[in-house]
Amino acid sequence: MSDRSRYGYAHRKVRKQWEPIVADGGVDCARCNQPIEPGTPWDLGHVPGSATEYAGPMHQGCNxxxxxxxxxxxxxxxxxRWFV
Ligand SMILES: [Zn+2]
Structure with missing residues:
Protein backbone atom coordinates (compact mmCIF):
# COMPACT_ATOMS: atom_id res chain seq x y z
CA MET A 1 0.00 0.00 0.00
CA SER A 2 1.33 3.37 -0.98
CA ASP A 3 -0.26 6.68 -0.17
CA ARG A 4 1.97 8.47 -2.64
CA SER A 5 -0.74 8.33 -5.32
CA ARG A 6 -2.84 10.90 -3.49
CA TYR A 7 -0.17 13.55 -3.99
CA GLY A 8 -0.71 15.80 -6.95
CA TYR A 9 1.34 17.68 -9.47
CA ALA A 10 2.67 20.36 -7.12
CA HIS A 11 4.07 17.74 -4.76
CA ARG A 12 5.84 15.92 -7.58
CA LYS A 13 7.23 19.20 -8.91
CA VAL A 14 8.68 20.26 -5.55
CA ARG A 15 10.04 16.76 -5.01
CA LYS A 16 11.77 16.90 -8.41
CA GLN A 17 13.47 20.14 -7.38
CA TRP A 18 14.85 18.47 -4.26
CA GLU A 19 15.98 15.26 -5.96
CA PRO A 20 19.36 16.47 -7.32
CA ILE A 21 20.10 18.28 -4.04
CA VAL A 22 19.41 15.17 -1.94
CA ALA A 23 21.37 13.05 -4.43
CA ASP A 24 24.39 15.31 -3.86
CA GLY A 25 24.17 14.71 -0.13
CA GLY A 26 24.33 17.36 2.56
CA VAL A 27 20.57 17.66 3.05
CA ASP A 28 19.33 17.21 6.61
CA CYS A 29 16.02 15.58 7.38
CA ALA A 30 13.38 18.23 8.12
CA ARG A 31 12.13 16.10 10.96
CA CYS A 32 15.14 14.70 12.85
CA ASN A 33 17.90 16.96 11.46
CA GLN A 34 20.09 13.97 10.61
CA PRO A 35 21.69 13.89 7.15
CA ILE A 36 19.81 12.03 4.42
CA GLU A 37 22.31 9.69 2.82
CA PRO A 38 22.18 9.88 -0.98
CA GLY A 39 20.46 6.80 -2.35
CA THR A 40 18.32 6.13 0.71
CA PRO A 41 14.52 6.45 0.49
CA TRP A 42 13.17 9.85 1.40
CA ASP A 43 9.83 11.63 1.26
CA LEU A 44 8.93 15.24 0.76
CA GLY A 45 7.40 16.07 4.11
CA HIS A 46 4.62 18.53 4.77
CA VAL A 47 4.55 21.20 7.44
CA PRO A 48 2.42 19.60 10.17
CA GLY A 49 -1.21 20.62 9.76
CA SER A 50 -0.72 21.95 6.23
CA ALA A 51 -1.47 20.19 2.97
CA THR A 52 0.20 22.83 0.81
CA GLU A 53 3.41 23.81 2.63
CA TYR A 54 6.43 21.56 2.35
CA ALA A 55 8.82 21.13 5.25
CA GLY A 56 11.41 19.59 2.94
CA PRO A 57 12.95 16.18 2.45
CA MET A 58 12.64 13.70 5.31
CA HIS A 59 13.73 10.14 5.88
CA GLN A 60 10.87 7.93 4.81
CA GLY A 61 10.57 6.56 8.34
CA CYS A 62 10.45 10.07 9.81
CA ASN A 63 7.72 11.12 7.38
CA ARG A 81 -16.37 18.31 16.73
CA TRP A 82 -19.01 15.67 17.41
CA PHE A 83 -19.43 17.17 20.86
CA VAL A 84 -19.57 20.84 19.85
ZN1 LIG B 1 14.86 11.81 9.75
Whole structure:
Protein backbone atom coordinates (compact mmCIF):
# COMPACT_ATOMS: atom_id res chain seq x y z
CA MET A 1 0.00 0.00 0.00
CA SER A 2 1.33 3.37 -0.98
CA ASP A 3 -0.26 6.68 -0.17
CA ARG A 4 1.97 8.47 -2.64
CA SER A 5 -0.74 8.33 -5.32
CA ARG A 6 -2.84 10.90 -3.49
CA TYR A 7 -0.17 13.55 -3.99
CA GLY A 8 -0.71 15.80 -6.95
CA TYR A 9 1.34 17.68 -9.47
CA ALA A 10 2.67 20.36 -7.12
CA HIS A 11 4.07 17.74 -4.76
CA ARG A 12 5.84 15.92 -7.58
CA LYS A 13 7.23 19.20 -8.91
CA VAL A 14 8.68 20.26 -5.55
CA ARG A 15 10.04 16.76 -5.01
CA LYS A 16 11.77 16.90 -8.41
CA GLN A 17 13.47 20.14 -7.38
CA TRP A 18 14.85 18.47 -4.26
CA GLU A 19 15.98 15.26 -5.96
CA PRO A 20 19.36 16.47 -7.32
CA ILE A 21 20.10 18.28 -4.04
CA VAL A 22 19.41 15.17 -1.94
CA ALA A 23 21.37 13.05 -4.43
CA ASP A 24 24.39 15.31 -3.86
CA GLY A 25 24.17 14.71 -0.13
CA GLY A 26 24.33 17.36 2.56
CA VAL A 27 20.57 17.66 3.05
CA ASP A 28 19.33 17.21 6.61
CA CYS A 29 16.02 15.58 7.38
CA ALA A 30 13.38 18.23 8.12
CA ARG A 31 12.13 16.10 10.96
CA CYS A 32 15.14 14.70 12.85
CA ASN A 33 17.90 16.96 11.46
CA GLN A 34 20.09 13.97 10.61
CA PRO A 35 21.69 13.89 7.15
CA ILE A 36 19.81 12.03 4.42
CA GLU A 37 22.31 9.69 2.82
CA PRO A 38 22.18 9.88 -0.98
CA GLY A 39 20.46 6.80 -2.35
CA THR A 40 18.32 6.13 0.71
CA PRO A 41 14.52 6.45 0.49
CA TRP A 42 13.17 9.85 1.40
CA ASP A 43 9.83 11.63 1.26
CA LEU A 44 8.93 15.24 0.76
CA GLY A 45 7.40 16.07 4.11
CA HIS A 46 4.62 18.53 4.77
CA VAL A 47 4.55 21.20 7.44
CA PRO A 48 2.42 19.60 10.17
CA GLY A 49 -1.21 20.62 9.76
CA SER A 50 -0.72 21.95 6.23
CA ALA A 51 -1.47 20.19 2.97
CA THR A 52 0.20 22.83 0.81
CA GLU A 53 3.41 23.81 2.63
CA TYR A 54 6.43 21.56 2.35
CA ALA A 55 8.82 21.13 5.25
CA GLY A 56 11.41 19.59 2.94
CA PRO A 57 12.95 16.18 2.45
CA MET A 58 12.64 13.70 5.31
CA HIS A 59 13.73 10.14 5.88
CA GLN A 60 10.87 7.93 4.81
CA GLY A 61 10.57 6.56 8.34
CA CYS A 62 10.45 10.07 9.81
CA ASN A 63 7.72 11.12 7.38
CA UNK A 64 5.64 8.05 8.27
CA UNK A 65 5.84 9.07 11.92
CA UNK A 66 4.72 12.60 11.07
CA UNK A 67 1.74 11.31 9.09
CA UNK A 68 0.72 8.98 11.93
CA UNK A 69 0.83 11.92 14.33
CA UNK A 70 -1.22 14.05 11.96
CA UNK A 71 -3.82 11.31 11.55
CA UNK A 72 -4.09 11.06 15.33
CA UNK A 73 -4.51 14.84 15.51
CA UNK A 74 -7.17 14.89 12.79
CA UNK A 75 -8.99 12.02 14.51
CA UNK A 76 -8.89 13.90 17.82
CA UNK A 77 -10.19 17.08 16.17
CA UNK A 78 -13.05 15.37 14.31
CA UNK A 79 -13.98 13.48 17.46
CA UNK A 80 -14.05 16.77 19.33
CA ARG A 81 -16.37 18.31 16.73
CA TRP A 82 -19.01 15.67 17.41
CA PHE A 83 -19.43 17.17 20.86
CA VAL A 84 -19.57 20.84 19.85
ZN1 LIG B 1 14.86 11.81 9.75
Missing amino acids: RNTMAEQRALVAAVSEY
